[in-house]
Amino acid sequence: xxxxxxxAPAEEPPEDSPVAKGAATTAVTAxxxxxxxxxxxxxxxxxxxxIVVALLGTLVYAFAQGNVRWDTVGDFIFDDRILGGMGRTxxxxxxxxxxxxxxxxxFAVMRLSKNPVTGAVAWLYIWFFRGTPVxxxxxxxxxxxxxxxxxxxxxxxxxxxxxxxxxxxVALLGLGLNEGAYMAEIVRAGIQSVDExxxxxxxxxxxxxxxTMRRVVLPQAMRVIVPPTGNEFINLLKTSSLVAVVSYVxxxxxxxxxxxxxxxxxxxxxxxxxxxxVLTSIFSVGQFYLERRxxxxxxxxxxxxxxxxxxANMLSLTSPRGV
Amino acid sequence: MTAMVxxxxxHKSYGAAHILxxxxxxxxxxxxxxxxxxxxxxxxxxxxCINHLEQINAGRLSVDGRLVGYREKGDKLYELKxxxxxxxxxxxxxxxxxxxxxxxxxxxxxVMEAPVQVKGEAKAVARARAERLLDRVGLADKAGNYPSxxxxxxxxxxxxxxxLAMEPKLMLxxxxxxxxxxELVGDVLDVMRGLAEDGMTMIVVTxxxxxxxxxxxxxxxxxxxxxxxxxxxxxxxxxxxxxxTKAFLSKVL
Numbered sequence: 001x002x003x004x005x006x007x008a009p010a011e012e013p014p015e016d017s018p019v020a021k022g023a024a025t026t027a028v029t030a031x032x033x034x035x036x037x038x039x040x041x042x043x044x045x046x047x048x049x050x051i052v053v054a055l056l057g058t059l060v061y062a063f064a065q066g067n068v069r070w071d072t073v074g075d076f077i078f079d080d081r082i083l084g085g086m087g088r089t090x091x092x093x094x095x096x097x098x099x100x101x102x103x104x105x106x107f108a109v110m111r112l113s114k115n116p117v118t119g120a121v122a123w124l125y126i127w128f129f130r131g132t133p134v135x136x137x138x139x140x141x142x143x144x145x146x147x148x149x150x151x152x153x154x155x156x157x158x159x160x161x162x163x164x165x166x167x168x169x170v171a172l173l174g175l176g177l178n179e180g181a182y183m184a185e186i187v188r189a190g191i192q193s194v195d196e197x198x199x200x201x202x203x204x205x206x207x208x209x210x211x212t213m214r215r216v217v218l219p220q221a222m223r224v225i226v227p228p229t230g231n232e233f234i235n236l237l238k239t240s241s242l243v244a245v246v247s248y249v250x251x252x253x254x255x256x257x258x259x260x261x262x263x264x265x266x267x268x269x270x271x272x273x274x275x276x277x278v279l280t281s282i283f284s285v286g287q288f289y290l291e292r293r294x295x296x297x298x299x300x301x302x303x304x305x306x307x308x309x310x311x312a313n314m315l316s317l318t319s320p321r322g323v
Numbered sequence: 324m325t326a327m328v329x330x331x332x333x334h335k336s337y338g339a340a341h342i343l344x345x346x347x348x349x350x351x352x353x354x355x356x357x358x359x360x361x362x363x364x365x366x367x368x369x370x371x372c373i374n375h376l377e378q379i380n381a382g383r384l385s386v387d388g389r390l391v392g393y394r395e396k397g398d399k400l401y402e403l404k405x406x407x408x409x410x411x412x413x414x415x416x417x418x419x420x421x422x423x424x425x426x427x428x429x430x431x432x433x434v435m436e437a438p439v440q441v442k443g444e445a446k447a448v449a450r451a452r453a454e455r456l457l458d459r460v461g462l463a464d465k466a467g468n469y470p471s472x473x474x475x476x477x478x479x480x481x482x483x484x485x486x487l488a489m490e491p492k493l494m495l496x497x498x499x500x501x502x503x504x505x506e507l508v509g510d511v512l513d514v515m516r517g518l519a520e521d522g523m524t525m526i527v528v529t530x531x532x533x534x535x536x537x538x539x540x541x542x543x544x545x546x547x548x549x550x551x552x553x554x555x556x557x558x559x560x561x562x563x564x565x566x567x568t569k570a571f572l573s574k575v576l
Contacts, residue, residue: 200376201423201482205437205489206413208406215440219427296427296469 072267076258077274085254086275092171092250093237099176100232104183109213111188122184129181135242138174141165142246167248175243179236186228190221222294230287234280251275325388327352327493327524328373332382335368342368344548345382350541352492353522357535357556360545361571366528367420369545370495373526374415375408386415386493413441416486420498422478424470430457430481431466434488441489449488456484460514476507480514487518494518496527532576536560544568 076082110122129137145161152158194217202212241252249257251272259268285306292302304312328350335343342365350356358366371377372384375392384391392408393400403411424433434453438444457463460480462473470478479499486494496515500508512534519525519538529535535542535556542556544565552565560576563569 195423197419197421197423198425201417201419201425203376203409204374204412204415204417205485206409206441207437208409211440215436216425220425 068270069264069267072262072264073270073274076264076268076271079258079271081254081258082251082268082271082275085249085251086279088249089237089240089251090279092168092175092243092248093233093240095172096175096179096240097233097236099172100179100183100236101229103177103180104187105218107180107184108187108191111184112191126181126184129178130185134174134178134239135245137178138170138242138246141170141174167243167246170246171240171243171248171250174246175236175240179232182232183229186225186232187221190223190225191217193224194220219294223291226287226291226294230283230290233287234283237279237283238276326350326385327354327387328356328526329385330369330382331384333369333372333379333384334381335365335372335377335379342548343372343379346545346548346550348543348550348553350524350526352524354524354540355519355538356524356526357539357542358526358528358545359530359532359535359542359571360551363547364545365548366545367497370417370497370526370528373493373495374412374417376417386411409441413489414492416489416491416494418479418482418486418494418496418499420501422470422475422482422502424478424482424485426470429467429469430462430473430484433470433481434485437485437489452488453484456487457481459487459517460484461510474507475503476510479503479511483511483514483518492524494523494525496525496529498528498530500529500531530575532560532572544571546571 107122107125110118111126113119142165144165148161150158151161151164191213198216198220199212202216207215240250243250244253244256247253255268255272256265259265262268289305292305295302326349328348330346330348333343333346334341344365346365346369358370360366368377372379373386373391378392389411390400391411392403394403394407395401424430425436428436431450431453434456435446435449438449438452439446454463454466457466460483462477462480462484465473465477465481470481473481479502483499499515500511503511508531512531515525515527515534516538527535527539539556542554542559543550544552544559544563544567546567552559552563552568559568560572563572
């Protein structure tokens, strides 16, 4: 940062500097005259700016005029049922993501393995769970009792399917298995992005395949895996609203329940939107720091955190020729 | 005295490409053995066969009296399991042309990694040795740096320290200075010279004829998958017998 500021004054050497004096003996004494030109007027920018602001104003006006009871939104924003629903949305998203991560790593490694059977099984799994809508998958799990009356694990466990497939289990299996298929492809891309020389170096040191994968390949693959995984999680957070159809009371379902009984459908959907935005914003910040951590070693200097950026901007405001 | 490395009629091919066409050679313990030749002559491939990064198709190749990649029982050969191959590799250090340091670990962590993970050594012990080794290659002050923060020459010296951390009885160098700026080559060669003086058995694929002449005990000139000429480096380099060797040396010297 500082060297940029230091360089700034050098563009106009002060008159008493040795350079200026040296020049004075040969020719001109005054510093070169600054160019004074009339700047180009960007009329297009002004016009488009005005149009956008006008459209935005119309939208705000429409909502202000519309039959939305904003005080109701405020009333319900911290309602226990809403907060409970949000908790369950978070819970199901985090657990599904955890399942998705584990399955993703397992199926990615299976797909890359030399064993043709595991490779084919992994391919089949990804093909099915990526090729059908989550909505349909959730309904499939929900209705599993129609084809299997009992869950029978021999002497270990036996129960009726309808008792096992609670809304929670359906949501967890539906979202988790679907996520696993997407994560498998992300992890596979990550593993394949690591240079082959890394595996060779690890092998040459006497590491076996699993150590090489865990200690050398996966940590480097993480740099490629983390950004899309963050997107996946934020996507999942919103996709989880589909579990409302299998009667799992998440944020969306809670908002709908209250909305339909208190005749404030739109207001409660806005409440839900606010909380979804809060959650996705928080996780976006988390993603930034996670990416920064896995950039260790691959970047010479890490990207600045938002706080560091703010500090830098404050500095540049105080200096005349800031960035 | 048994040879450290013994190759008898070693062949290697990738599909239709016949890379090694019957290599016979012997490397004695404590010897600095240089492999030179034009690119594509198979010298790197042969080096990679020695620690089983490549599997040979015919012939016999042994390190310290043990067959590479196979176990012999009666007159039958059995392929080794991955874990057995890994165990063999512990005793053989390898230095690559492109360094291949682990970029997510600091220099110190790179050197500590194998003793801790492969031998199950205590971290304190591994750390002490890693610090000693980094000091030996002249990089004690770079222990906390990541590879991306080091120059090519420094990275290669860390890579040598990393290989030495496993206390190997044989070191393989695959064109260790070919990816370096000319002014950084000297530092790496100095470290290798020091190793040679300590009696390490080294097989070095190189284009540094000065190093081969000064430090090498034996030299083999390879071309098109066969050994063309072998002998004392000073004799071969100053008085080559074979036309192909003469032609090659006239270009590189």
